[in-house]
Each structure stands twice: as C-alpha cells, then as structure tokens.
Amino acid sequence: MVKNKRDLRFVKSQQRLYSAFEELLRKKSFDEISVRDICAQANTSRSGFYLHFEDKYDLVxxxxxxxxxxxxxxxxxxKHLGIQIxxxxxxxxxxxxxxxxxxxLSNRGSIEIQSQIKDHFRNNAQQNIFPKYNLKSGTDIENCYLTAMLSGAFFGILEEWIHQGKKETPAQLIQLMSENVIPSLKNSELL
Structure with a gap:
C-alpha cells in the first residue's frame, strides 16, 4: 500500500527520519551511517524507513x-528583486x-553526493547566473570551462563558509561573491 505523501503521519515520519539522519551526520561521516543507524536514531523500524526511502542515498x-x-x-x-536577493x-x-x-558539503559528506551538488551548481550557473551577468564566451568549450570556474568559485565559497561555521550572514556572503567573484570573472582573460 502506497502512502499518501500529504498524510500528516507520513510527513512526520519522514521528517523524523531526516532529523535522525542529520543528528547522525553531526557525529559520523556519511559513509559510516547505515540504514540500521538511522532507524535506531529515529526510533522506527526498517520497514518504516523503506516506506519512505530505498536506502540512505535515496534519502539524500x-x-x-x-x-x-x-x-x-x-x-x-x-526574481523581480534581483539575483543577490x-x-x-x-x-x-x-x-x-x-x-x-x-x-x-562538509568533510562528513561523500564525494559522490558533493559531485551531484556541484552538478546542480553548474546547471544553475548556466541557467541563472550567466544570463544575469552576461557572462558568455564565444565557444562551447570556453563556456564549459567558464561554467566550471564560476560554479567552482561559488561552491568553494559555500564549502568554506560551512567549514568556518557559517559566521557571516547570507547577506555578507552574497556581498562578498558579488563584489569579488563576479568582477574577477568579468576582468579575467576568459571574458
């Protein structure tokens, strides 16, 4: 029987599993966590876990x-407020x-998951950042590397922000990116 994803019990159960996974990630790396660990932390059965997820990768x-x-x-x-907002x-x-x-995204994550997140950053850069800041090069290969450089810069800043304990506010971080990363790219020889 497939549960309705709008059923409050289903949603609460899923949130409990997310919370348990988060608590475990604070203590262990992703690779060290098992479905059994998540179930024990969430005080739920394995069958309860499998109502929501196929495995821990599916959970993520x-x-x-x-x-x-x-x-x-x-x-x-x-979108009407601008990309910085x-x-x-x-x-x-x-x-x-x-x-x-x-x-x-910290050292507790897995390389595989971080790679997936980086792919999302690249796609976002191509769809949202390049058009806003008019960042395009002439050829497909130049655009490929420009995308890698831009998404890598944003991803690196985000990783460092997390690693440093998120001391700056999101507004301060965005200001840093807007004032330093984008102008640096615009002034580079690639553009």
Whole structure:
C-alpha cells in the first residue's frame, strides 16, 4: 500500500527520519551511517524507513530534491528583486532548513553526493547566473570551462563558509561573491 505523501503521519515520519539522519551526520561521516543507524536514531523500524526511502542515498536524493524545489520556488517568487536577493534567500534557507545539505558539503559528506551538488551548481550557473551577468564566451568549450570556474568559485565559497561555521550572514556572503567573484570573472582573460 502506497502512502499518501500529504498524510500528516507520513510527513512526520519522514521528517523524523531526516532529523535522525542529520543528528547522525553531526557525529559520523556519511559513509559510516547505515540504514540500521538511522532507524535506531529515529526510533522506527526498517520497514518504516523503506516506506519512505530505498536506502540512505535515496534519502539524500529526496532531501536534495525538496531543497532544490524550494530553492527554485524562492527564485521564481523573488526574481523581480534581483539575483543577490535570490541567492541571499536561498542561503538563508540553507542556513535554517538545509542543515543536512550543509553537513553533506562538509568533510562528513561523500564525494559522490558533493559531485551531484556541484552538478546542480553548474546547471544553475548556466541557467541563472550567466544570463544575469552576461557572462558568455564565444565557444562551447570556453563556456564549459567558464561554467566550471564560476560554479567552482561559488561552491568553494559555500564549502568554506560551512567549514568556518557559517559566521557571516547570507547577506555578507552574497556581498562578498558579488563584489569579488563576479568582477574577477568579468576582468579575467576568459571574458
């Protein structure tokens, strides 16, 4: 029997599993955590876990999908306010409701998951950042490397922010990126 994803018990059970996973990530690396650990932390059965997720990778993928969907909603609702406000709101969301993702971007995450997140950054750079700042090179290969450089810069800043304990506010981080990263790219020989 497939549960309705809008059923309050289903949602609460899934949130309990996310919370348990987050608590475990604070103590162990992703690779050290098993489904059994998550179930024990959430005080739920393995069959209860499998009602929601196929495995811990599926848990992360569904969490990422929810985060991205919410981030895209923020972008859609705030697009008239400019890219800096959009990114600030997305970082606020990461800071308050995206703790699992933040931990996965730290040394407790897995390389595989971090690679998936980097791919999302690249896609976002191509779809949202390049058009806003008119960052395009002539050839496909130049655009490929420009995308890698830009998304790598943003990802690196985000990783460092998390590693340093998120001391700066999202607004301060966005200001840093806007004042330093984008102008550096515009002034580089690639552009």
């Amino acid at each position: 993928q569904k969490y990422q999908r929810e985060f991205i969907e919410h981030g895209m909603q923020i972008m859609k609702e705030k 959009i990114f600030e709101n997305v970082l606020d969301y990461l800071n308050t409701d995206g703790e699992i993702l933040a931990i996965l």
